[in-house]
Amino acid sequence: MCDCEFASSMNSSMPCIVPYDISELECETLMALFLETALYVQNVRIEMVTNRGKQGGQEMHPATTLGLTVYKPTIRFASWLDREQRIDAIAHELLHILLVYRYGLRMIDRRSHHFGSSQDIFDYFLNLSKHWKYFLEQTVNTIHHQILVDYLKEEYRIVSNLQLTLFRHNFRIVLKSYYPDKESQYAKGLIAFEHKKLVGRIENVINPNQQPEFFWMAYCSAQKHFGGYGFHAIPPSLTYEESVFSFLEDLGYKRRDFRFVPVKSSESSICPREV
Numbered sequence: 001m002c003d004c005e006f007a008s009s010m011n012s013s014m015p016c017i018v019p020y021d022i023s024e025l026e027c028e029t030l031m032a033l034f035l036e037t038a039l040y041v042q043n044v045r046i047e048m049v050t051n052r053g054k055q056g057g058q059e060m061h062p063a064t065t066l067g068l069t070v071y072k073p074t075i076r077f078a079s080w081l082d083r084e085q086r087i088d089a090i091a092h093e094l095l096h097i098l099l100v101y102r103y104g105l106r107m108i109d110r111r112s113h114h115f116g117s118s119q120d121i122f123d124y125f126l127n128l129s130k131h132w133k134y135f136l137e138q139t140v141n142t143i144h145h146q147i148l149v150d151y152l153k154e155e156y157r158i159v160s161n162l163q164l165t166l167f168r169h170n171f172r173i174v175l176k177s178y179y180p181d182k183e184s185q186y187a188k189g190l191i192a193f194e195h196k197k198l199v200g201r202i203e204n205v206i207n208p209n210q211q212p213e214f215f216w217m218a219y220c221s222a223q224k225h226f227g228g229y230g231f232h233a234i235p236p237s238l239t240y241e242e243s244v245f246s247f248l249e250d251l252g253y254k255r256r257d258f259r260f261v262p263v264k265s266s267e268s269s270i271c272p273r274e275v
C-alpha cells in the first residue's frame with residue numbers, strides 16, 4: 001500500500017508505465033470494490049509497469065499505491081502478474097485505500113519538527129536517515145493487514161494467495177537482514193507479529209531466543225494494541241489513532257512528533273499537542 005506491504009521494489013531503470021482498465025480482468029467483485037472505493041476518494045488510477053521481471057533474493061513488492069496521503073491514489077502493479085494475481089494485488093491495494101478513506105485508518109508520518117533545544121535538533125537530524133519510513137509504513141500495513149485479508153475474502157470472495165505468498169517470501173528476506181538502528185528492529189518485530197496473525201507460529205521460522213530487545217518490544221506492543229483488530233473488529237478512527245500513538249509511546253517515542261496523513265482540513269492549523 002500505502003507504499004505498502006507490496007511497496008517499493010518497482011524502482012528499476014526506465015519503467016514503462018501505462019494506464020490500465022480493470023474491466024479487462026472481467027472480475028465483477030473487483031469492479032464492485034473499485035466502485036465502492038470511488039465513493040470515498042475520487043480519481044483512483046490504475047497503472048501497469050512493464051519494465052521488469054521477478055527479482056530473486058530480495059523483497060518482492062509487485063504492486064503499490066502512490067499518492068495515498070494526498071488524496072490522489074494511483075495503484076501500480078507489475079505486468080508479470082497473471083490475471084488472478086492482478087486481481088489479488090489490485091484488490092489488496094484498493095482495500096488499503098478504502099481503509100484510509102472510508103474507515104479513517106490513515107498513514108502515520110513524522111511531524112515537521114518545531115525544535116525546542118539543540119539536543120532536539122541533534123536527535124531529529126540524527127534520526128532522519130534511519131529507517132523511519134519503512135517502520136512507520138510497516139506499522140500501518142500491519143494493522144491494515146489484520147483487517148483486509150478477511151475483508152476481501154468475506155465481502156468480495158477474493159482470497160489473498162499472492163499477498164500471503166509474498167509475505168512469507170519477504171519475511172524470510174527480512175529475517176536475514178540486520179540493521180543496528182531501533183526502527184529496523186521494531187519493523188522486524190511488527191512483521192513477526194503480522195506473521196503470527198496471518199500465517200502462524202513464528203517459532204517455526206525464527207529462534208525467539210536470538211531476537212534483540214527492540215524486536216520483542218515492538219512485537220509485544222503490537223500484540224497489546226493491535227491484537228484485537230480484524231474484519232469484524234475494525235476500530236473507529238480515533239481509537240485506531242490512539243492505539244498507534246500508544247504503540248509508539250511504548251517504544252519510547254513522543255506522540256507530538258507524529259501526525260496522521262492525509263491531513264484533514266480541520267487539522268491543518270492545529271499545533272501539535274504537548275504530551
Ligand SMILES: [Zn+2]
Nearest residue numbers: 001004005006
Ligand atoms: Zn498491503
